[in-house]
Amino acid sequence: MSEQPNAIDALTAAKPSPGEKYFPKFQVTEELTAEAAKLVALYPEGKEQSAVLPIIHMIQEKHGYICPEAMPWIAEMCKSTPIHVAGVVTFYPGIHTTCPGKYHFRVCRTIACALSGGEELLAYICGKIGVNPAELTDEHPMAVSPDGLWSIEPVECLANCGFGPNVMINETLYSQVTPKMIDKLISEYSKKD
Amino acid sequence: MSSIPAILPKDAAAAEGKVNVQINGTWYRFPKGTRIVDACNSVGAHVPTFCYHPKLSVVGSCRMCLVEQGMPPRLAPGAAPTYDENGYQPISWMPRAVIACANTVAENMGIRTNSKMTEEARKGVLEFLLTNHPLDCPICDQAGECKLQEYTADYGRGTHRFTEAKTKKGKNLPIGPRVNLDQERCVLCRRCVRFMKEIVGEEVLGVVNRGTHNAISCYPGTTLDSNYSMNTVDLCPVGALTSKDFRFQMRVWFLKSTPTIDVNCGTGTNINIWTRESKVYRITPRQNDEVNSCWMPDSHRLNYKYINAPERLLTPLVKTDAKAPQRPTTWDSALNLVVEQLHKCAPTETAIVASARMTNEELYMVRALARQLGITKLDIVSRKGAGDNMLVSEDRNPNTNGVKMILGKTGTGLNAIRRGVRNGTVRFVIALGEDLTSPEAGFTKEDLEGLDYLLTIHHSENETTRMSDVVLPGVTFAEKYGTMINVAGRIQRLNKAIEPMGEAHSDWAIFRDVSERLGCDCVKVIACPTPMMVLEEMAQEFEPMKGLTWGNIGNEGKVILNTGVTIPLIERTKAKN
Numbered sequence A: 001m002s003e004q005p006n007a008i009d010a011l012t013a014a015k016p017s018p019g020e021k022y023f024p025k026f027q028v029t030e031e032l033t034a035e036a037a038k039l040v041a042l043y044p045e046g047k048e049q050s051a052v053l054p055i056i057h058m059i060q061e062k063h064g065y066i067c068p069e070a071m072p073w074i075a076e077m078c079k080s081t082p083i084h085v086a087g088v089v090t091f092y093p094g095i096h097t098t099c100p101g102k103y104h105f106r107v108c109r110t111i112a113c114a115l116s117g118g119e120e121l122l123a124y125i126c127g128k129i130g131v132n133p134a135e136l137t138d139e140h141p142m143a144v145s146p147d148g149l150w151s152i153e154p155v156e157c158l159a160n161c162g163f164g165p166n167v168m169i170n171e172t173l174y175s176q177v178t179p180k181m182i183d184k185l186i187s188e189y190s191k192k193d
Numbered sequence B: 001m002s003s004i005p006a007i008l009p010k011d012a013a014a015a016e017g018k019v020n021v022q023i024n025g026t027w028y029r030f031p032k033g034t035r036i037v038d039a040c041n042s043v044g045a046h047v048p049t050f051c052y053h054p055k056l057s058v059v060g061s062c063r064m065c066l067v068e069q070g071m072p073p074r075l076a077p078g079a080a081p082t083y084d085e086n087g088y089q090p091i092s093w094m095p096r097a098v099i100a101c102a103n104t105v106a107e108n109m110g111i112r113t114n115s116k117m118t119e120e121a122r123k124g125v126l127e128f129l130l131t132n133h134p135l136d137c138p139i140c141d142q143a144g145e146c147k148l149q150e151y152t153a154d155y156g157r158g159t160h161r162f163t164e165a166k167t168k169k170g171k172n173l174p175i176g177p178r179v180n181l182d183q184e185r186c187v188l189c190r191r192c193v194r195f196m197k198e199i200v201g202e203e204v205l206g207v208v209n210r211g212t213h214n215a216i217s218c219y220p221g222t223t224l225d226s227n228y229s230m231n232t233v234d235l236c237p238v239g240a241l242t243s244k245d246f247r248f249q250m251r252v253w254f255l256k257s258t259p260t261i262d263v264n265c266g267t268g269t270n271i272n273i274w275t276r277e278s279k280v281y282r283i284t285p286r287q288n289d290e291v292n293s294c295w296m297p298d299s300h301r302l303n304y305k306y307i308n309a310p311e312r313l314l315t316p317l318v319k320t321d322a323k324a325p326q327r328p329t330t331w332d333s334a335l336n337l338v339v340e341q342l343h344k345c346a347p348t349e350t351a352i353v354a355s356a357r358m359t360n361e362e363l364y365m366v367r368a369l370a371r372q373l374g375i376t377k378l379d380i381v382s383r384k385g386a387g388d389n390m391l392v393s394e395d396r397n398p399n400t401n402g403v404k405m406i407l408g409k410t411g412t413g414l415n416a417i418r419r420g421v422r423n424g425t426v427r428f429v430i431a432l433g434e435d436l437t438s439p440e441a442g443f444t445k446e447d448l449e450g451l452d453y454l455l456t457i458h459h460s461e462n463e464t465t466r467m468s469d470v471v472l473p474g475v476t477f478a479e480k481y482g483t484m485i486n487v488a489g490r491i492q493r494l495n496k497a498i499e500p501m502g503e504a505h506s507d508w509a510i511f512r513d514v515s516e517r518l519g520c521d522c523v524k525v526i527a528c529p530t531p532m533m534v535l536e537e538m539a540q541e542f543e544p545m546k547g548l549t550w551g552n553i554g555n556e557g558k559v560i561l562n563t564g565v566t567i568p569l570i571e572r573t574k575a576k577n
Helices: A018-022 A030-040 A048-063 A070-077 A082-091 A111-129 A181-190 B009-015 B034-042 B114-128 B147-155 B189-202 B229-233 B329-344 B360-373 B402-406 B412-422 B445-449 B461-467 B505-517 B531-541 B568-576
Strands: A101-108 A150-155 A167-169 A172-174 B018-023 B026-031 B066-071 B092-099 B109-112 B180-181 B204-208 B215-218 B241-243 B256-261 B270-276 B278-285 B350-357 B377-380 B428-432 B453-458 B470-473 B482-485 B491-494
Touching: A030 A048, A030 A070, A048 A070, A048 A082, A070 A082, A082 B026, A082 B204, A082 B215, A101 A111, A111 A150, A150 B531, A167 A181, A167 B377, A181 B066, B018 B034, B026 B034, B026 B229, B026 B428, B109 B147, B109 B270, B114 B147, B147 B204, B180 B445, B189 B402, B189 B470, B229 B241, B229 B278, B329 B453, B329 B505, B350 B412, B360 B402, B360 B505, B360 B531, B377 B412, B402 B531, B412 B445, B445 B461, B453 B461, B453 B505
Parallel strands: A101 A150, B018 B109, B350 B377, B350 B428, B428 B453, B453 B470
Antiparallel strands: A101 A167, A167 A172, B018 B026, B066 B092, B066 B109, B180 B241, B204 B215, B256 B270, B270 B278, B482 B491
């Protein structure tokens, strides 16, 4: 009766995103395997499973998100099981299972930022990048703009509470953000190549 | 302070390696390292649990086992401890409850399982567990044996304070070939996850998503298809994992459970058969730490359909003429005919093919019958298969050791009987509980057609019974009392769960009646009214069985032979502890 075919298969169902064109597609290459092996080697023998999270971060950094094909590979690298990796991936909201846009907004909505205008900012950015704020739900806390250039995700504390509202674009933190600043930032970023 | 005992209880307990614990106001002694939950349960102060299982690692995730706990007060520097007249220190109770599963007992510890605080704590936990639980008890298979249902009766509020909508999750998911998953009913105890990881060693189940969306799942493309998968159904405290075989078949409160043993291999897994009237609905493992722990293989669990199958033989069948079709008859005339015919069979040209699926009592009666007839060509059909290094034994016969002890046979003589049938030196065959055309027995249809006389006793129709001159209907393991000796030399009891189908008779009684009519005058044989009496007769004859009675074998059985064979899963479990 649910629209999704099956709650188990949904774990690896393809979730196409317009952001995919800005990131290289996940592919198992020798370099990638070597890089993962390096991470695994950081942990003692028998504890290879500990490298699951570092490898996930590495993949997300390179490819934007953890695609279904990556999970069994990660499991293989860490002598873990696909279901364990899927458990880790789906546990952290910060680990994406759909591809974000080229520029990813993280808007803080923890109390200090929310009180200083973060909530309104979230709606404002959504309007600017062409995303329906209703798309942001507990289960899918990220939305991508139709052109794939932008994505937005409400997040918890960005550790800069004295200077809210805080917004992060990719890895850069902006504090005391106003709608005007957003306009400026969007036009600046869209001019980058 | 007036009179402290000369030897303080703590010193007396320490000498035994134990500690004193007060549970609900009464002092008990437990070995050091005992879990609070086990300690409480052992003295009748039941602690509700979902995630805790004695055979699995402790995670302490369900919080249902909260108890109020206290210890002696920490003393100020230089202060001496005070003792009451029984030698115990006063207990200062902690303001918060602790979980009983992840904590062990300590000297002078106090536990309250029935205090107001304990009850409040459990009520709170239960209310949270019920926030997203669907109200489908009326159609849930677990209803009647559901922990959540039981504890709701004990600690439930009766009314719902949450106004939010319940979280939707996956329902009726075919997680494996024999198991179905309902994620909404799940209380996330993760017993199934731990079982698959720790006992089976196949980590196919896991927990995905976060918070209220947390759910048990397997990875798409993998399934819960282990031969031990259905143990997760037994482990599941709620109706999240259900058996595809049993779901919607019968409400559990209508079922009667009978403790008995499995007969699919030499391990002799302890089981409960769940029946209503004369129908078997399911089989579940019964705990026996020396045989099968709490588990059983799916292949054995589901092999019960033949008990109520249409192939069951319900009346004696006889052929009046060699070419005539079989026709049903009464026991009396069938037995008379058998006796008349057996008298005509030359003992040297007659062979008995018995079965290591028979109980000791039946084998004893077979021996009496063979002696009465003067038959020496007697052996069993041995069955070997691959062991699974868990509970399935290489020996697929449940009572090979019984046969060895009572008949002194191991199946090696079957070849000679087969040769005899083919070269004509064996013209009369009595097949007991075996289909001779099965691959293990190795007879062909032509072999049987060439016989002058074939008498079969079996519970179900098969190629051999169809070709027999006389067929006497026996019973399956669910319909009889008896004992068997497993691969490790443990004698265990079979209990009768249902009455024999139709006019079928217990096999041992058929052998007794035939012997008696053949003119046997041994009172030990012909006067036996019950298989329990047969057991006592055997106890006098066979050295290993000395002193055995039906009662003192008990539900766990008794080791009577030193076979040197062990059960891999049990060895691993013991090594771990």
